[in-house]
Amino acid sequence: xxxxxxxxxxxxxxxxxxxxxxxxxxxxxxxxxxxxxxxxxxxxxxxxxxxxxxxxxxxxxxxxxxxxxxxxxxxxxxxxxxxxxxxxxxxxxxxxxxxxxxxxxxxxxxxxxxxxx
Amino acid sequence: xxxxxxxxxxxxxxxxxxxxxxxxxxxxxxxxxxxxxxxxxxxxxxxxxxxxxxxxxxxxxxxxxxxxxxxxxxxxxxxxxxxxxxxxxxxxxxxxxxxxxxxxxxxxxxxxxxxxx
Numbered sequence: 001x002x003x004x005x006x007x008x009x010x011x012x013x014x015x016x017x018x019x020x021x022x023x024x025x026x027x028x029x030x031x032x033x034x035x036x037x038x039x040x041x042x043x044x045x046x047x048x049x050x051x052x053x054x055x056x057x058x059x060x061x062x063x064x065x066x067x068x069x070x071x072x073x074x075x076x077x078x079x080x081x082x083x084x085x086x087x088x089x090x091x092x093x094x095x096x097x098x099x100x101x102x103x104x105x106x107x108x109x110x111x112x113x114x115x116x117x
Numbered sequence: 118x119x120x121x122x123x124x125x126x127x128x129x130x131x132x133x134x135x136x137x138x139x140x141x142x143x144x145x146x147x148x149x150x151x152x153x154x155x156x157x158x159x160x161x162x163x164x165x166x167x168x169x170x171x172x173x174x175x176x177x178x179x180x181x182x183x184x185x186x187x188x189x190x191x192x193x194x195x196x197x198x199x200x201x202x203x204x205x206x207x208x209x210x211x212x213x214x215x216x217x218x219x220x221x222x223x224x225x226x227x228x229x230x231x232x233x234x
Binding site for chain 1: 159
């Protein structure tokens with residue numbers, strides 16, 4: 001298996017521009033998570049989906065951030081307009097769960113390093 | 118709300134020696150999972166070891182083992198026979214057991230481990 005795939009690996013953009021980060025989860029996984037890593041705040045959850053439905057988006061910082069999961073094999077995280085404080089590494093992770101079953105391991109993608117100038 | 122605390126921002130160990138990384142957490146739940154993730158300079162998040170709270174036996178994975186003290190809410194990682202490749206950031210993480218739905222990971226701030234040759 002190719003693992004969780006994220007693109008791009010690096011993104012440099014100017015303040016005010018729209019940024020779209022992409023994630024392809026591991027085939028067969030039904031949960032997908034977006035995390036952000038910064039020096040100040042560490043690793044924190046932005047949003048997660050279960051069976052393509054957003055379950056918890058309380059970590060999304062503000063209306064400039066939006067996430068979609070149109071199907072089981074693709075998700076996007078969009079920032080519009082971007083600001084310098086959005087500079088961070090954004091991770092996508094996926095896992096598989098059965099109804100009523102115990103939780104399973106989350107597999108992380110390689111991350112996207114975003115720099116907003 | 119659950120919290121995870123790693124009180125050692127940096128640690129150092131001599132190659133072939135043993136080192137222990139500390140982690141404490143706070144939760145009111147009785148069922149949950151604890152993890153240690155390794156993040157080398159490549160920034161890939163790699164699962165090192167996991168512990169289910171309902172298991173009394175401490176998890177082990179080759180040179181990696183944990184000391185899980187449920188009553189004390191402590192979850193330390195011991196690395197035996199340290200190798201140069203063990204140098205990385207290590208994150209302790211917590212996740213509740215939500216049955217069919219997947220809870221997100223809550224991370225500590227991390228411990229940077231250096232290995233001296």
